Structures are given as C-alpha cells and as structure tokens.
Amino acid sequence: MDNTVKRLLERLVRRIPSRMLKTTLDKWSRLTATQRQSIDYTESKWALTEKLLAICEENELTVKHIAELEMIHVIENPNLGMWHAFQLMDPQDDAHSVELTQFKEQFKSHLSELIRHVSIKIKKHTDEAVWIRIAWGDTFSRPNHLKPTYVVHYLQTPYVFLSSLTSKQKPLLSQALVLSTRYQAIKDANLSGRKLTAIRDLLMKQYLQVFPTKFPSPLAERNRVVSNLHIEKEQAGSAANRHQMACEAFGDGLLPQLQSAVYKLETKFRDHTNKTMTERDEPFRCVVKFASTNLLESLRHSASSGVASTPVTPLLSSVPLKGKNYFVITDNGPGPSSQK
Amino acid sequence: MVCERKQCASGDRTGTTALSRVTFTGQHCGYPEVGGVVTQQPPKSKTCKRSGCLHRIKYVQKNKEKDSGNMEGAPAKGVLSHLSLLEVKARSRKTQLQQQSRVMELKAKVEALKTQREQLKAQIQTHQDLQKLRLAMDKQCADEEEENMEEESENSKLLRLMARHTQLKDLLHAHHLIGGYDIIKTRKGKGACVSIATAYEDVFLDTFNLEIDLKPTVKISRHNIPPFIPLNNLAEQNNMQTDLRVFLDTLSKHLNAFAGRKQQLKLVKEKHKSVEVMESNVLCSLLVLLFTVPREKTAVLCTLDYTDHTRCLPTRVHLESEDKQLPDSPQWKKNCTLLMETPVHKALITMKKMGSIA
Numbered sequence: 229m230d231n232t233v234k235r236l237l238e239r240l241v242r243r244i245p246s247r248m249l250k251t252t253l254d255k256w257s258r259l260t261a262t263q264r265q266s267i268d269y270t271e272s273k274w275a276l277t278e279k280l281l282a283i284c285e286e287n288e289l290t291v292k293h294i295a296e297l298e299m300i301h302v303i304e305n306p307n308l309g310m311w312h313a314f315q316l317m318d319p320q321d322d323a324h325s326v327e328l329t330q331f332k333e334q335f336k337s338h339l340s341e342l343i344r345h346v347s348i349k350i351k352k353h354t355d356e357a358v359w360i361r362i363a364w365g366d367t368f369s370r371p372n373h374l375k376p377t378y379v380v381h382y383l384q385t386p387y388v389f390l391s392s393l394t395s396k397q398k399p400l401l402s403q404a405l406v407l408s409t410r411y412q413a414i415k416d417a418n419l420s421g422r423k424l425t426a427i428r429d430l431l432m433k434q435y436l437q438v439f440p441t442k443f444p445s446p447l448a449e450r451n452r453v454v455s456n457l458h459i460e461k462e463q464a465g466s467a468a469n470r471h472q473m474a475c476e477a478f479g480d481g482l483l484p485q486l487q488s489a490v491y492k493l494e495t496k497f498r499d500h501t502n503k504t505m506t507e508r509d510e511p512f513r514c515v516v517k518f519a520s521t522n523l524l525e526s527l528r529h530s531a532s533s534g535v536a537s538t539p540v541t542p543l544l545s546s547v548p549l550k551g552k553n554y555f556v557i558t559d560n561g562p563g564p565s566s567q568k
Numbered sequence: 569m570v571c572e573r574k575q576c577a578s579g580d581r582t583g584t585t586a587l588s589r590v591t592f593t594g595q596h597c598g599y600p601e602v603g604g605v606v607t608q609q610p611p612k613s614k615t616c617k618r619s620g621c622l623h624r625i626k627y628v629q630k631n632k633e634k635d636s637g638n639m640e641g642a643p644a645k646g647v648l649s650h651l652s653l654l655e656v657k658a659r660s661r662k663t664q665l666q667q668q669s670r671v672m673e674l675k676a677k678v679e680a681l682k683t684q685r686e687q688l689k690a691q692i693q694t695h696q697d698l699q700k701l702r703l704a705m706d707k708q709c710a711d712e713e714e715e716n717m718e719e720e721s722e723n724s725k726l727l728r729l730m731a732r733h734t735q736l737k738d739l740l741h742a743h744h745l746i747g748g749y750d751i752i753k754t755r756k757g758k759g760a761c762v763s764i765a766t767a768y769e770d771v772f773l774d775t776f777n778l779e780i781d782l783k784p785t786v787k788i789s790r791h792n793i794p795p796f797i798p799l800n801n802l803a804e805q806n807n808m809q810t811d812l813r814v815f816l817d818t819l820s821k822h823l824n825a826f827a828g829r830k831q832q833l834k835l836v837k838e839k840h841k842s843v844e845v846m847e848s849n850v851l852c853s854l855l856v857l858l859f860t861v862p863r864e865k866t867a868v869l870c871t872l873d874y875t876d877h878t879r880c881l882p883t884r885v886h887l888e889s890e891d892k893q894l895p896d897s898p899q900w901k902k903n904c905t906l907l908m909e910t911p912v913h914k915a916l917i918t919m920k921k922m923g924s925i926a
Contacts (some may be wrong), residue, residue: 324798325875327854328847356850384796384851437792439777440761442752549790 234281236294236373241277244301249276252304256297259283291373295349299361302378303353306424309378309391313419313427313551316386316405318412324384326410328352331383334408335360342400347371357382364397377401380424381409387417387431389424418554426484431551435484438475470538474531477540478548483524489553491516491543496559511559524548694727701731747772749820758783764820766827768880773827778819785809796851797822821878826852828880828911835913842926843916853877855912859925866891868900868925872912882908899924 244252250269253259263283267276284294302308332350339346345365352358360379363371377397380389388405402414421427429435461467497505497512505512520526527544530536536544547553744750749764762778779790786809793799802822806815829852836857837845846869847856855872866889873884885907887895894900903924906915919925 324851325853327849352847356848382796383849384853386795431795433792433794437777437790439763439779439790439792440752440754441763442750 230291232373233284233289233291233294236291236298237280237284238277239374240294240298240301241273241280246270246273246276248301248304252297252301255300258287258289258293258296260287263287292347292349295347295361295363295373295376298376299349299351299359299378302361303351303359306380307422307426310420310422311380311389311391311424311427312393313417313431314388314390314402314414315417316388316409316411316414319386320410320412323410326383326408328358328383331358331408335404338407339400339404342403345369345371347373362401379405380428381405382432383409385432386411387428388414389428391424418552420553421486421488423485426486429484430486430548435479436481438472438480440476467532470534471532473538473540474528477531477545478524478528483522483528483548485521485525486523486547486553487519487521489518489523489547490555492554492556494556494558523553694730697727698731698734701727702735705731705735749816751816754779759789762816764816764823766824768824768828768831771831773831776823780812786812793819793823794850797826818878825878825880829853829874832880832912836916839913840916840920851877855882857912859919861894862923862926864891866894868894870907872907880911882912 241249246269250267253264253267263286267279267283269276271279335350336348339348339362343364344367347361347363347365349361350358351361358381360381362377362379363373364375364377365371375392377393378391379401381387390401393401406412406414417431419427419431493514493516494511497508500506518527524547527536527547531538531540531544543555543557546555740751744765747765747767749762751760751762753759754761759782760780762780764776764778766773766775776793777791778788778793781787781789788799788803788808791799797819799819802819803815806818808815833845833848833852833855836843842860844858845855846858847854853874855874857870857872859868859870860866861868869888871884871886871888872882873886874881875883885904887900887904889895895904899922903915903919903922906918910918916925
C-alpha cells in the first residue's frame with residue numbers, strides 16, 4: 229500500500245481522540261456496515277491503525293479518501309491549529325451573486341492553472357461555510373498531503389480564514405481566491421487565533437454587543453441579587469457605570485476567545501526625565517503583547533473592575549471594534565492610527 | 569417665692585410679711601431665676617434642694633450695690649460667683665443667638681419654598697401653553713400660525729420650538745412602537761445610536777444597532793450589522809451625510825427583508841422535513857430545494873433567486889427535473905407563479921395540499 233496513505237492514516241488515527249473516532253468514521257461513510265462493526269474502539273491506537281489500514285486496502289481507498297476523512301475531522305474540530313483572517317477588498321459588481329458551484333469551479337480552475345500539482349477538496353458545511361483543503365505539490369513532486377492548507381470562506385462576506393499556509397504558497401492562494409470570489413485584492417486582516425469559531429464570531433459580529441438604548445438595559449436586572457440586605461455597597465453606582473462602559477466596549481455574555489493582542493510601537497520616546505532616549509531621532513521600537521486564555525474577557529473584566537480606566541481606551545476597544553489583534557502604532561495621533 | 573426652674577425642688581423662700589418690694593436676682597446653681605417680692609430681710613442662704621446638687625442659694629439685691637447680707641462670704645465666693653455670672657450671661661447670649669439664627673433659617677426656607685412654588689406655577693403654565701400649541705400644531709392650522717408670526721416674542725418662539733420638540737419625540741416613539749427604528753442621543757449630543765428592529769409575520773426578530781458620530785462629520789463608529797449587508801455601500805449611495813433618514817429607511821428595508829428570508833428558511837427546515845434544502849447562503853439570497861413528486865417519486869430541483877435584497881419574495885424561480893416535461897406542465901407552472909408570489913414556507917403548504925409534492 230502506498231506509503232503516504234499509510235503515514236496519513238497513522239497520523240490521523242493518532243490525532244483523532246478514541247471517543248470521536250467512531251462518529252468520524254461513520255460520517256466518512258467509506259466503510260461498509262460489516263467493516264464498521266468489526267472495529268473494536270477499545271483497542272489501542274496502534275491496533276486500530278492496523279485494522280483500518282487493512283480495511284482501506286480491502287476497499288482500495290486512495291490518499292484522496294483519507295484526505296476526506298481528515299477534512300471531516302478538521303471541520304468538526306475547527307479550534308485546533310492557528311488560524312489567520314484575511315479580507316477581500318473592492319468587490320466587483322457581481323461579487324454578491326457568486327454562488328457555490330460557480331465559486332468551486334472557478335477556484336479549482338484558477339489554482340490548477342497557477343500550480344501544476346495540487347489537490348483541492350471543497351466542502352460546504354451546514355453553517356454556510358465553504359471549506360477548502362489544499363495539498364500543495366510543485367512542478368516535480370506530487371501534492372504533499374501531510375501538510376495541507378485549510379481555507380474557510382463564507383460566500384457574500386469579505387472574510388477568508390486560513391491555516392497552515394507558507395509564504396511561498398500565499399500569493400498563489402490569494403490570486404485564486406480573489407479571482408474566484410470576484411474581488412480585486414486581498415489583504416491581511418491582522419486577526420489570528422487558535423479558535424476559528426472565535427475569530428469568525430468576532431468578524432461576523434456574532435457575539436452579544438451592547439449599545440446605548442432608551443429603555444433600561446437588561447444588564448441592570450441581571451446584576452447580582454443583593455445577597456444580604458444589611459450590606460450596602462458604597463460605590464455601587466460607579467461600579468455599575470464601569471460595568472456598562474466595559475460591556476459597551478467589549479460586549480456582553482460569552483465573548484469570542486482570542487489568545488493574544490500585539491501592539492507594535494513605533495513612536496518617539498516621550499519621557500522628559502530620560503534625555504538620552506528622547507534625543508534619539510529614530511522612533512522607539514517596542515512590542516507589547518497581551519496574552520490570555522480569553523483575552524476579551526480579561527480586558528472586559530479589567531475595565532469593569534477599575535484596573536483599566538474607563539471610558540475604555542481606544543487601544544483596547546479597537547480589538548473587538550476593528551476585529552484585529554495586531555496593531556502598529558505610529559506617532560500620527562492618539563490610538564491605533566496606522567495599521568499594516 | 570417658688571423657683572420657677574422646672575427641675576428645682578426648692579420650696580418657698582419668702583418670708584412672712586412683705587414690707588418692701590425689692591427685686592432681687594437669686595443665683596441658683598448658676599441659672600437665673602425669676603425675681604420676686606421679698607421681705608426686708610432676705611432669707612438666709614439655703615442649700616438647693618435639688619438632689620445631688622451642692623449649691624447654696626444666694627440672694628443678691630439688685631437695686632442696691634451692696635447688701636450687708638450678701639457681703640457675708642462674698643470675698644471667698646466673689647470670684648466664683650462672678651465666673652458663674654459670666655457663664656450665665658454667655659449662655660443666655662448663645663440661646664438668644666440660636667434663636668435668632670433659627671429664625672433666619674426658617675425665613676430663608678420660606679423664601680426658597682416661595683420661589684419653588686413660583687417656578688412650579690410657571691412650569692404648569694408653560695405646560696398648559698405647550699398643550700394648546702401642540703393641539704394647534706397637530707390640527708395644522710396654518711392660517712392661525714401665519715397671523716401670529718409678527719406678534720411672536722422670544723417666549724412664544726421658544727414655546728413653539730418646545731412644542732415641535734415634543735411632537736417629534738412622540739412621532740419617534742410611535743415609530744418605535746410600530747417596529748420602525750429608534751434613535752437616541754449619546755455622548756451629550758455628539759453622537760446618536762440607532763436601533764433597527766426587524767420583524768416578519770408579526771414576530772419580532774433580531775435588533776440591529778448603529779452608533780453614529782454626528783460631529784465633525786456623520787460617520788458610523790460602531791455597529792452589529794453582519795458583513796454581508798453592504799453597509800458602506802448603502803451609506804455612500806444614500807448620502808448618509810445629508811439625508812440620514814433615507815439611509816436609515818433603506819438599511820431598515822434591507823435588514824427586514826434579510827430577517828424575513830432567514831425566517832422563511834428556518835420555517836421551511838422546521839415544518840417541511842420532506843423538502844431537502846440543497847443550498848442556501850448566509851445572506852439568504854439563494855435557495856435550492858429538492859422536491860419529491862408523490863407516486864412517481866421523481867425529483868424536482870427548485871432554485872429560488874432573491875436578487876432584490878429589499879424583498880422577501882424571490883425574483884426568479886427555476887425548476888429542473890429528470891422528467892423534462894414536468895416543469896412545463898400546467899400544474900407546475902402554477903406552482904412556479906405561487907412560489908413567486910407567496911413566501912416559500914406558505915407556498916409549500918399549498919403545494920402539498922394540491923399533491924404536487926410529498
């Protein structure tokens with residue numbers, strides 16, 4: 229049996245947790261009922277791999293089929309790996325009426341034109357996301373299925389999410405995407421994270437945002453019920469105010485889980501007590517990185533508890549507002565004025 | 569003479585007969601007491617009968633500078649008595665002052681309440697004038713207004729503005745109640761927040777919000793409108809800078825139509841399980857359904873194109889089937905028109921009743 233198939237299958241069985249293996253294999257539907265029943269999921273991974281290899285040989289499955297299985301697994305678990313968001317710019321007139329079949333054909337033909345050996349698989353998920361798996365080869369070698377790139381795009385939106393793309397592959401993929409979606413350019417959206425669902429929710433505005441309204445906000449009702457009537461909080465008013473401003477800046481309820489925010493400073497040093505630094509002509513380069521398991525939640529909490537001053541500084545509130553977590557700050561004015 | 573001090577239990581101090589009238593002041597525990605008639609000979613000093621009090625009652629003659637009776641023990645008690653006198657004087661001054669300041673306080677309060685009353689009266693008057701003006705405005709008596717134009721004073725101009733303000737607020741509230749958008753001021757007039765409610769078939773769906781900066785230019789600062797609604801294009805096309813209302817009306821149409829189409833898709837998925845949704849998209853502008861004709865079990869693929877994003881009904885219906893003649897049959901031509909004219913979830917109910925689809 230082909231070595232690549234073996235290696236791919238081995239790696240895949242290792243990656244998929246035992247409890248999910250059954251459901252993934254059922255979804256794959258490349259195994260007959262008897263074959264499926266013959267697999268004992270309590271065995272060790274090594275034993276399972278051997279069993280599956282045998283079945284695949286029986287069914288004469290190729291690397292493409294295994295790639296399918298891998299894709300199913302990745303679609304079910306999109307929060308693994310590192311995802312980067314890109315934005316398509318300047319739509320042409322027919323960009324809004326691009327439909328799936330057209331996009332699929334166009335993308336496959338454009339990418340195949342640009343690079344000879346490439347294996348493309350496109351699948352539409354139930355939530356309207358178009359998933360693309362690309363195994364790259366070049367003029368001399370066959371597509372490498374062990375290092376595929378995954379692309380997620382929602383038609384009629386300008387956002388594309390990529391994972392595992394090298395800098396050599398980037399221009400090829402960008403061109404294929406731009407042509408098939410009928411836009412004119414693509415640029416880095418400066419948003420990245422481990423969870424695809426989080427960066428998608430942030431850009432598609434799928435989390436609960438808070439806006440000023442005329443009518444009392446439900447936040448007040450949902451605030452903690454007074455546990456003891458004899459205890460009165462002296463600063464209840466200002467605490468509620470801070471909480472409101474924090475929620476307006478970051479959102480309410482569960483927030484998309486970002487892992488970091490990076491600020492690259494290229495500003496002049498401004499501390500007057502330090503003459504050596506202020507006398508320099510070049511800007512002071514500094515990188516500030518905030519890291520957390522749930523960055524937006526921590527920022528919101530720091531604003532509502534008073535650690536960060538309210539009204540929330542635009543440097544922090546730009547993360548959800550602009551949907552970015554990489555900023556380059558220059559001297560042109562307060563806040564993130566210039567972005568890559 | 570009985571000491572008129574309340575707690576004092578001292579009894580009568582007068583003598584038997586009153587031979588001359590001499591006012592005297594008695595120092596009793598340092599407090600002044602009411603003078604009275606006394607005999608020629610003031611009684612001897614007595615001890616205060618107040619329990620626990622060790623003071624002696626002294627009788628000092630007022631009209632005469634010196635009194636022999638009083639000089640007894642005066643050198644020893646003179647300083648103390650003088651001090652007590654001073655203390656008494658100080659106390660009396662304080663209570664007088666207190667009384668005076670209390671009186672001033674009350675007078676000031678009266679003044680304040682009077683001014684408040686005047687203010688409230690003026691407010692009631694303004695309110696009544698406003699009501700009258702509003703009635704006149706609502707009836708749109710243009711003639712009356714023109715007549716009064718020349719006689720308008722500052723006050724009536726202001727009143728007219730206030731009436732117009734309340735009229736606009738009521739209009740906005742009514743607009744909000746019927747499911748239109750709502751707008752409020754934020755950041756002390758420098759910004760506004762618009763809430764656009766969406767509804768379909770008498771059910772309220774999502775609400776979308778826009779925060780707009782009004783100064784220096786009209787610009788959208790924050791919103792929760794999904795990216796497949798072309799917000800920036802709409803803002804440019806409808807010239808948001810000059811005509812905010814047109815922009816908001818168009819945006820409201822787009823959002824309501826989107827919510828309506830989304831709701832239709834949801835209902836089709838829920839209520840019509842026999843119909844398979846082959847394709848849809850986030851904007852709900854394209855729907856491909858797979859029907860099964862009963863009995864023959866032929867499949868019919870139906871494509872609904874909603875190219876006009878401000879409408880909930882499709883602009884094009886296309887049917888495809890393995891049976892080439894099926895789309896041209898009169899029954900299916902009728903179904904085609906039905907799908908163009910009624911919302912898809914309702915059309916499917918009719919089609920099922922007619923037996924066109926399973």
